[in-house]
Amino acid sequence: MRAAxxxxxHDMRVDDVPDPAIMNRRDAIVRVTATAICGSDLHLYxxxxxxxxxxxxxxxxxxxxxxxxxxxxxNLRVGDRVVVPFPIACGNCRACQSQAYxxxxxxxxxxxxxxxxxGHSPAGxxxxxxxLGGFAGxxxxxxxxxxxxxxxxxxxxxMSDEQALFLSDVFPTGYMAAEMCDITPGDTIAVWGCGxxxxxxxxxxxxxxxxxxxxxxxxxERLAMAARRAGATDTIDYEAQEVMEALKEMTxxxxxxACIDAVGxxxxxxxxxxxxxxxxQALMLETDRPIALRQAIMxxxxxxxxxxxxxxxxxIDKFPIGSFMNRSLTLRTGQCHVQRYMKPLLxxxxxxxxxxxxxxxxxxxxxxxxxxxxxxxxxxxxxVKVVLTP
Amino acid sequence: MQGAYESRGxxxxxxxxxxxxxxxxxxLGRHPQSRxxxxxxxxxxxxxxxxxxxxxxxxEILAPRIVSRLIGGNGRYxxxxxxxxxxxxxxxxxxxxxxxxxxxxxxxxxxxxxxxxATLAAAGxxxxxxxxxxxxxxxxxxxxxxxxVYCARRLSSSAKDGxxxxxxxxxxxxxxxxxxxxxxxxxxENFPRFMLHVKSxxxxxxxxxxxxxxxxxxxxxxxxxxxxxxxxxxxxxxxxLEGAGIENHGVVRFEPRPGNRGTIVRVDLLYRxxxxxxxxxxxxxxxxxxxxxxxxxxHRFKQVxxxxxxxxxxxxxxxxxxxxxxxxxxxxxxxxxxxxxxLGGTP
Numbered sequence: 001m002r003a004a005x006x007x008x009x010h011d012m013r014v015d016d017v018p019d020p021a022i023m024n025r026r027d028a029i030v031r032v033t034a035t036a037i038c039g040s041d042l043h044l045y046x047x048x049x050x051x052x053x054x055x056x057x058x059x060x061x062x063x064x065x066x067x068x069x070x071x072x073x074x075n076l077r078v079g080d081r082v083v084v085p086f087p088i089a090c091g092n093c094r095a096c097q098s099q100a101y102x103x104x105x106x107x108x109x110x111x112x113x114x115x116x117x118x119g120h121s122p123a124g125x126x127x128x129x130x131x132l133g134g135f136a137g138x139x140x141x142x143x144x145x146x147x148x149x150x151x152x153x154x155x156x157x158x159m160s161d162e163q164a165l166f167l168s169d170v171f172p173t174g175y176m177a178a179e180m181c182d183i184t185p186g187d188t189i190a191v192w193g194c195g196x197x198x199x200x201x202x203x204x205x206x207x208x209x210x211x212x213x214x215x216x217x218x219x220x221e222r223l224a225m226a227a228r229r230a231g232a233t234d235t236i237d238y239e240a241q242e243v244m245e246a247l248k249e250m251t252x253x254x255x256x257x258a259c260i261d262a263v264g265x266x267x268x269x270x271x272x273x274x275x276x277x278x279x280x281q282a283l284m285l286e287t288d289r290p291i292a293l294r295q296a297i298m299x300x301x302x303x304x305x306x307x308x309x310x311x312x313x314x315x316i317d318k319f320p321i322g323s324f325m326n327r328s329l330t331l332r333t334g335q336c337h338v339q340r341y342m343k344p345l346l347x348x349x350x351x352x353x354x355x356x357x358x359x360x361x362x363x364x365x366x367x368x369x370x371x372x373x374x375x376x377x378x379x380x381x382x383x384v385k386v387v388l389t390p
Numbered sequence: 391m392q393g394a395y396e397s398r399g400x401x402x403x404x405x406x407x408x409x410x411x412x413x414x415x416x417x418l419g420r421h422p423q424s425r426x427x428x429x430x431x432x433x434x435x436x437x438x439x440x441x442x443x444x445x446x447x448x449x450e451i452l453a454p455r456i457v458s459r460l461i462g463g464n465g466r467y468x469x470x471x472x473x474x475x476x477x478x479x480x481x482x483x484x485x486x487x488x489x490x491x492x493x494x495x496x497x498x499x500x501x502x503x504x505x506x507x508a509t510l511a512a513a514g515x516x517x518x519x520x521x522x523x524x525x526x527x528x529x530x531x532x533x534x535x536x537x538x539v540y541c542a543r544r545l546s547s548s549a550k551d552g553x554x555x556x557x558x559x560x561x562x563x564x565x566x567x568x569x570x571x572x573x574x575x576x577x578x579e580n581f582p583r584f585m586l587h588v589k590s591x592x593x594x595x596x597x598x599x600x601x602x603x604x605x606x607x608x609x610x611x612x613x614x615x616x617x618x619x620x621x622x623x624x625x626x627x628x629x630x631l632e633g634a635g636i637e638n639h640g641v642v643r644f645e646p647r648p649g650n651r652g653t654i655v656r657v658d659l660l661y662r663x664x665x666x667x668x669x670x671x672x673x674x675x676x677x678x679x680x681x682x683x684x685x686x687x688x689h690r691f692k693q694v695x696x697x698x699x700x701x702x703x704x705x706x707x708x709x710x711x712x713x714x715x716x717x718x719x720x721x722x723x724x725x726x727x728x729x730x731x732x733l734g735g736t737p
Contacts, residue, residue, distance in 0.1 A: 003719060020720040023702040053705070055717030072698065092696040094565045094652060106693045109706035110715075112685065124703065127718065134705020134718045144720070146701065 002390065003057045003140030004369035009047030010377075012370040017057065020136060020144035025072040028148030030082065034161040035062035035138045035366075037386045038169055039195045040311045042377050043265060044129065048287065049313055051113055051131040060086035060126040061168040062138025063161060066152075073148045082152035084145055085338035086169045088124040088135065091150035095123075102335035107147065108133045117314065122335060139369060141390040153342045156350065162357035162387060163349055166196070170385075171356045172341035174200025174262070177309035178208055180332035181258035188212040190247060190256040190299065191232075192292040194222035196359045196385050197309060198262035199230040203354055205260075206231035214250060216243060218268070221382040229358045239270050247299045255301035263292035264310025280317055287314030297324050297331075308333035359385040366390040432544035436485055436492050439499060439541060442534075443482030450475025462523020463513065470509075477502055496542035503535040558681045561656040562688040564695055568644040568653045569623040574695060575642060575655075576626065584690035584700060586708055587683070599628070603636075611636060637662040655691070657684055 005015045020029055038061050043049050063083035066076050076082065088108075089101035096104050104123035108114060111121035113131040124146075127137015136144065145152060155164040174197045181189055189205045191198050194217035202213050211233075215226035218239045226232035236246045247255060265288035268274060277289035296306050297320050306329055324331065348354055361384045364372050372386045450457050454468035454475070463471075481502055484495035507528065514524040564571060574580055578591040578599050589602040589610060597617040602610050613634030619627035619641070627641040640659035647654055661680070690700045690709050700709035705718045 005717075005719065015719075018720040020704075023707065024699055026698070053715055053717045055719055056705075057719045090693075090697045090701070092565065093692075094563075097565070106697050106701055109701055109703045109709050111689060112682065124701075130705050130715050130718065134703045134715055136704045136719045144704075146703075147697070 001141035002366055003136070004059060004366065004388075005054075006044060006052055006056045006058055007054050010045060010374075012045065012058070012373045014367050014369055015055070017055075017140070020142050022068060022070045023144065024146055025070045026147050026149050027070040028066050028073055028076055028145045028152065029068040030062070030064040030084065030138075030143050030145055030152075031067045032062050032064040032138055032141060032143055032390050033081075034064070034165050035059050035140075035388050035390070036165060036168075036170075037061075037139070037369075037372055037376050037388070039197065040128070040264070041373070043311060043313065045373050045377060046266065048265060049129050049131075050117065051110075051129045053130060053134075056127065056130075056134075057136040057138075057140050058127040059137035059139030059143075060128055061165065061170065062126075062143060063155065063165050063168060064143070066148075067142070069148065075149050076152065076154075081155045081157075083155055083164045083167045083342075084126075084138065084143070085151045085153070085167075085172075085342060086125055086128075087122075087335060087338055088126065088133065088146050089150055089339055090147050096150070099337055099340045100334075101337040101339040103337075110134055125335075139366065139388060141366070151339060153346065156346075159349065160357065162360055163355060164346075165387065166200070166356040166359070167338075167342050167345060167349075169336070169338065170196040170359070171200045171345055171354075172338045173197050173309055173336040174202075175204040175341055175345060176334070176336045177201040177260045177262060177307050178204035178210075180307040180309075180334075181205065181208075181210075181260065181305050183208040183210050183258070185209040186211045187257040188214065188251055189258050189260065190214040190216060190296070191226075191260045191262055192216045192267075192296055193262035193264075193310060194219070194226045194230075194232075195262065198222075198260070199226060199359050199384075200356070201260050201262050201309065202226055202230040202232050207348070207353060212250075214247065214256060219379055219382075222384060225359070225384060243295055244299055251301070255299050255304065257301055258305040258307060259296035259300045261292045261296045261306065261308045261310045265289060265312045267291035267293075277317070286317040288312045288316045290316040290319065294318065294320055297329060300327075300329055303328045305330045305332060309336070311335075360387055362386040364388055432541055433491065435537070435541045436496055436545060439496070439534075439538060440482045440485030440492070443478045443485065443499065447475045447478030447480075447482060450478060460523065461510070461513075461527035462520040462525075464518065464520060466518065467513075474506070474509075477505075491545055493542065493545040496538065496545055499538045500535065500542050503531060503538055506531045507535070555660055555662045556680060557658075557660040558684055559656065559658045560681060560684040560688055561654050562685075562692050563647065563652050563654055564692045565652040566695055568646050571644050571653050571655060571695065572623045572626075575644075575691075576620075580694075584694045585687045586690070598631075655688060657688065659684065 001017060001019050002014055003017045005013055007013050041058055044052060044058060066078055066080045066082060069076050087102040089096050089104035090106040093105040102123050107124040108121050110130050110133055114121035117131060124133025124135055126135050153167065178201050183205060187210045189210045191201050194215050202215060205213050213232045214234045214236060215223055215232035216236045216238055217223050218237055223235040223237060227235055234250055236243055267289045269291045273291055277291060280286045281289055293308060300306050308331065349356065361382055364386060366388045369388060372388060375381060375383050376386050450471050454471035455465050457471050458465050458467055481495060481499050484498060485492045488495040510524055510528045510531065513519045514521060578593060581591045582588045587604050589604050592600045594600045599615050601615060602612045605611050613636060614631045615628045616631055617626065618629045623644060625641055625643045629639040630637050638659060638661035640657060643656045645654045693701050702709055704720055705715045
């Protein structure tokens, strides 16, 4: 089959690889009908995630048709149309039973690698480094889905691929970011990063009752999308305005009730702070550039919540612990427990509360994956989300 | 042979939790106390030498001209001194990166000393250096060399002590009651399902278990073990019999976690690989580090109990802990293996 394989920093290739096979009794094989490139895939593309190997198939946002099921999968049949959540979860361990699926204790066969870097291991993830399991990803014609009796969600007939696809990651991920803010009606929420996760975080904050939603980015099209489609009431272009000042201005000086960091480890900023972090990152003195996180903490109102949904990988510098501690802030974070949110959010789509396909700006073939990565990374051609069709 | 072991704790008589508080690499010879103190001294000396390496390396890199003057080079050879500074930094880093017993890193320091002495000898013969300065430098290096050799030899000898008996403790939490886990473990024939290197385990007599373990290149190592203590739902202790390929004894405990939160399964194992050719084979067998292997086996045990089987990925087709990772893409070998009737999916 054809698959988008990582060959090094900024080197994606579409290779011919063997078809996947059932390896565990609870596996299914899915013929991929739509797959997306995630912003977190760009961290792999830019070479910031350790334990990658040449030939790794990427992709953790995918859906398709079941073509084969293992002997212990009784809930799926060949021909079912399913969307697959990105964390791989067994459903049996204590983490899964408390619905913390992205912390599954059994789905990462390479847990020892993650333990070296992270202390303890989270769940395995499709196509997301060997430290998180070494599972082949879904940017391919076919994908193997472990624990297929727990993860995949059947897509109702009549719902398009583009409406259902984002249940695999970015819609639930944005939703969880908003949910972690414990929004009460009237709240003001500021969101750093207007990529797909930021867009869904804003749309979800609106669904959860936020009165005011402030979008922060530097790409005009993304800010426009936030205002037009995701429910942002205000926008801040961080290259044109000083973010702290603007947020104080907008909130009468107190700051937003909750701040969402939907940027993560590769933040940009004008001026000296970016140069500082980029330099330290280049020298491997820190792995991540936490510019958005620092701002979110400094900006948040006293006693407010900072919700970190953007992906971080390792270690950061100049964490504003003084601001965080003295002002009684709460920090909440995590890879999304997608399985927990899929059904209720599918219901939201069916009810017409939201049509997640609004983020799609580019539709390309799987063979165009290298070009798609380049386009998305450099935010060319107003790219927000690329959907690849094998 | 058993007398040589420090056997307290393996008969399951003492209380469980104190087992994990013991040092990771206890000396297991006849005089455990004194040996371990000597070794600790060597480890601390190694750390001191590591800091010395790093400081000297930094000075050599940042102020090579001053160093050159101090050692009789009259301010010349700065590039060479910088290069040696990098070497010092690397060996300092190696000492701290080499775990609790940096034997290899210490021997590399000794090699570095030899290079320094050879360089100083060559410098002493050159007309452009000051003889006196070089002589003082050589005397200092000789002093450090003596320390390095002493430290490296101490570490090496304590490493040999370790080989006489290696003790490991590892544990895992499983979402299951102690009696279920005990029952599963008590069926020793289950072991190959989660112990990657074990080919078969059979009960061959009352309380006697026969082990067959895969070695490299299709070889096997076999031995008999006796169950020395068996407390239903709590613990099982064993001891290999005379003539075992790998002398070992240990205990597995099943402790309920407070609040009905599953069970902690603890393995406390001591093994002694034999000397000679067979010992080498065993060392190869265990080259992914025995502790890692027990960790992996315990996590596979958890997977089998909680999910029904060992979880496989494209990069880790055997489950936990494949050190040599395949790329994360389907492989031909797996594709062929997957056509076995056991896994046959729907067509």
